[in-house]
Amino acid sequence: MTDTPAPLVALVGNPNAGKSALFNALTGARQKVGNYPGVTVERHVGRLALDDGRPCELVDLPGAYSLEPSSPDEAVTRDVVTGTHAFERAPDAIVVVVDAANLDNHLRFALQLIALGRPVAVALNMVDLAERDGLQLDAGVLAAELGVPVIPTVAVRKRGLEELRAAVTAMVDRPASAATGTAPAADMRTLQRRARLIARRAIVSETPTRRWTQAIDRVALHPVAGPVLLLGILFLMFQAVFTWAAQPADMIDAGFGGLNGWIEASAGESFVRSLFTDGLISGVGAVVVFLPQILILFLFILVLEASGYMVRAAFLMDRLMAGVGLSGRAFIPLLSSFACAVPGIMATRTIDDEKDRLTTILIAPLMTCSARWPVYTLIIGAMIPNTPVAGFVRLQGLVMFGLLIVGVAGAYGAAWVLRRTVTKGNSSGFMMEMPKYQWPQARDVLIGLWTRAVIFLKRAGTIIAGTTVVLWLLLSFPKPPEGSGISPVDYSVGGRIGHAIEVVVRPIGFNRDIALALLPAMAAREVAVSAIGTVYAIDDSESEAGQQGLTERLRARWTLPTALAFLMWFVWAPQCISTIAVTRRETNGWKWPAFMVAYLFAAAYVFAGITYWLAVFAGL
Amino acid sequence: MVPTSLVAYPRSQPGTVDRIDWDRLAPPEARRLRELGFDEGADVEVLHRSSLGAGPIACRVGRMTVALRRAVAGAIHVALPAAAE
Numbered sequence: 034m035t036d037t038p039a040p041l042v043a044l045v046g047n048p049n050a051g052k053s054a055l056f057n058a059l060t061g062a063r064q065k066v067g068n069y070p071g072v073t074v075e076r077h078v079g080r081l082a083l084d085d086g087r088p089c090e091l092v093d094l095p096g097a098y099s100l101e102p103s104s105p106d107e108a109v110t111r112d113v114v115t116g117t118h119a120f121e122r123a124p125d126a127i128v129v130v131v132d133a134a135n136l137d138n139h140l141r142f143a144l145q146l147i148a149l150g151r152p153v154a155v156a157l158n159m160v161d162l163a164e165r166d167g168l169q170l171d172a173g174v175l176a177a178e179l180g181v182p183v184i185p186t187v188a189v190r191k192r193g194l195e196e197l198r199a200a201v202t203a204m205v206d207r208p209a210s211a212a213t214g215t216a217p218a219a220d221m222r223t224l225q226r227r228a229r230l231i232a233r234r235a236i237v238s239e240t241p242t243r244r245w246t247q248a249i250d251r252v253a254l255h256p257v258a259g260p261v262l263l264l265g266i267l268f269l270m271f272q273a274v275f276t277w278a279a280q281p282a283d284m285i286d287a288g289f290g291g292l293n294g295w296i297e298a299s300a301g302e303s304f305v306r307s308l309f310t311d312g313l314i315s316g317v318g319a320v321v322v323f324l325p326q327i328l329i330l331f332l333f334i335l336v337l338e339a340s341g342y343m344v345r346a347a348f349l350m351d352r353l354m355a356g357v358g359l360s361g362r363a364f365i366p367l368l369s370s371f372a373c374a375v376p377g378i379m380a381t382r383t384i385d386d387e388k389d390r391l392t393t394i395l396i397a398p399l400m401t402c403s404a405r406w407p408v409y410t411l412i413i414g415a416m417i418p419n420t421p422v423a424g425f426v427r428l429q430g431l432v433m434f435g436l437l438i439v440g441v442a443g444a445y446g447a448a449w450v451l452r453r454t455v456t457k458g459n460s461s462g463f464m465m466e467m468p469k470y471q472w473p474q475a476r477d478v479l480i481g482l483w484t485r486a487v488i489f490l491k492r493a494g495t496i497i498a499g500t501t502v503v504l505w506l507l508l509s510f511p512k513p514p515e516g517s518g519i520s521p522v523d524y525s526v527g528g529r530i531g532h533a534i535e536v537v538v539r540p541i542g543f544n545r546d547i548a549l550a551l552l553p554a555m556a557a558r559e560v561a562v563s564a565i566g567t568v569y570a571i572d573d574s575e576s577e578a579g580q581q582g583l584t585e586r587l588r589a590r591w592t593l594p595t596a597l598a599f600l601m602w603f604v605w606a607p608q609c610i611s612t613i614a615v616t617r618r619e620t621n622g623w624k625w626p627a628f629m630v631a632y633l634f635a636a637a638y639v640f641a642g643i644t645y646w647l648a649v650f651a652g653l
Numbered sequence: 654m655v656p657t658s659l660v661a662y663p664r665s666q667p668g669t670v671d672r673i674d675w676d677r678l679a680p681p682e683a684r685r686l687r688e689l690g691f692d693e694g695a696d697v698e699v700l701h702r703s704s705l706g707a708g709p710i711a712c713r714v715g716r717m718t719v720a721l722r723r724a725v726a727g728a729i730h731v732a733l734p735a736a737a738e
Contacts, residue, residue, distance in 0.1 A: 462682050
């Protein structure tokens with residue numbers, strides 16, 4: 034019997050039942066995150082040791098309200114528990130996670146799942162929070178009413194995990210009796226009423242106590258205080274991203290610089306050495322420097338999400354979003370897009386309405402993602418004087434903030450236009466459960482941060498390193514004849530491609546260096562920085578200027594209108610293959626990514642051109 | 654008291670869903686509303702109405718807090734809870 038696969042147990046439950054926390058507590062670090070083939074639904078699997086030491090696979094299914102799916106996530110959940118999923122085998126047992134404080138609602142889904150006929154155990158989760166709210170429950174009554182084992186758990190304090198493990202062991206040992214695999218016939222209304230009845234019987238006592246959630250909401254959702262608090266949190270978030278990250282970023286920068294110095298000192302002048310120092314290490318280093326900023330941004334987003342505040346933010350933003358035909362739900366993916374549009378676009382899955390979701394996807398790349406910061410920081414640092422404007426506000430910071438606002442305003446305008454043209458349709462609704470506030474668990478936040486860091490570093494190590502090396506090769510060969518006086522970059526293959534692009538972008542004030550940087554920056558925006566660096570490193574390798582930093586070189590070669598046009602270009606341009614790829618995946622085809630690329634490039638060209646000529650006429 | 658729609662029902666005053674105009678809602682909307690626990694006889698309470706008069710409404714239904722837009726809230730009619738409850 035050694036070749037039979039480990040038993041599969043599915044963790045199922047309503048959104049906000051604390052399912053993921055329970056999954057993390059049960060499996061710890063022994064988990065894998067993947068994707069179900071064909072759909073962009075995350076698949077979380079982990080290993081759980083049964084009582085007798087046997088391994089068991091635990092799969093954390095997406096949260097759902099019922100077996101009637103209204104999103105791809107919910108469809109996966111239904112297909113897996115009914116045993117009709119094309120990829121996942123039918124689970125040997127199901128653990129239904131219910132929020133102890135919300136039984137009336139969560140029991141309905143539990144009843145549907147029990148009716149499927151597979152072995153089921155119910156994890157009565159977050160009993161501590163229910164008790165805090167003055168709710169005493171009798172798990173025995175609940176078990177008798179439901180006819181399945183009920184185990185009180187507190188995932189975040191690891192309470193009830195041993196008992197749950199024992200129940201799982203008992204379930205996988207008992208073969209499924211007559212799993213029919215069909216959904217029960219009882220309609221939602223009947224189930225809902227039964228759920229309410231059972232919940233009422235299971236409640237031992239209910240003393241109204243001061244509810245924290247309602248107390249916080251009195252401020253957080255207040256018509257005046259609410260928006261002020263939201264603005265304050267957003268301000269703190271962006272402030273933290275730029276101030277807290279400075280020191281670790283400097284350390285990373287110094288580390289890469291040290292590595293370069295060490296290689297240059299220990300290896301002789303050679304082709305390979307130059308490839309490593311000028312190409313690989315400078316290119317990857319220029320990007321890894323932004324890891325602290327990205328992690329801080331994600332830290333805020335994860336904490337806001339885990340605490341339950343994010344939904345309140347969506348509530349406050351709904352009015353504003355409705356103005357352009359979107360819903361408050363779009364706020365969450367759009368905020369994530371400030372870190373990176375890829376997870377942002379994936380987060381649009383929570384938007385039920387198809388047109389609404391599509392519009393959100395199309396405008397997500399306009400949020401100032403972290404890949405733009407290296408570009409903005411470099412160009413602003415080099416070309417904009419840091420003169421004080423008013424109080425502590427300085428011109429450089431003001432320009433940075435202005436670019437951010439242009440992106441948001443552009444997205445708002447784009448949504449307005451899109452909703453009246455290509456994604457026309459009824460204005461979608463906004464209906465959302467607002468979970469109780471919770472203290473975010475360090476463990477869950479850290480697991481989330483770790484996943485983001487790995488994705489980012491993988492990207493830096495593969496796509497960015499790859500394009501940097503390819504660009505370096507293109508710009509290095511062929512070498513101009515000795516003494517010809519032609520710049521090595523102009524003579525190279527890359528240089529010739531750059532000159533061809535330059536013809537197109539010359540009218541909006543771009544020079545050869547920018548034209549050269551645009552192509553590799555398609556791989557990732559931040560590559561523009563290392564690309565310009567590579568161009569100058571190779572161009573000036575024999576001259577005195579080769580000793581100058583990138584900032585000095587930019588000042589010597591660029592005019593202010595060109596720099597401003599370049600910044601404006603990056604506000605709009607869809608310069609990122611990953612975003613295009615994820616859009617294709619999320620919209621199931623090339624039609625929408627093609628449209629997105631076209632409209633964003635057109636906007637980038639027009640607005641960069643306007644910026645350039647306005648700046649020229651203004652005499653800048 | 655005559656049932657009032659959730660849009661106009663007084664804030665912080667517990668009530669019971671008297672009736673819901675299901676046919677005024679799009680089918681997915683109606684289903685989601687049911688899934689969130691809205692049903693004839695459910696306990697509700699308006700907690701917050703967002704500013705500027707046209708934003709969404711936050712209300713308690715059963716033991717859950719739910720946000721919905723006024724268009725949907727208008728289809729939900731609430732009465733004072735029955736004394737027997």
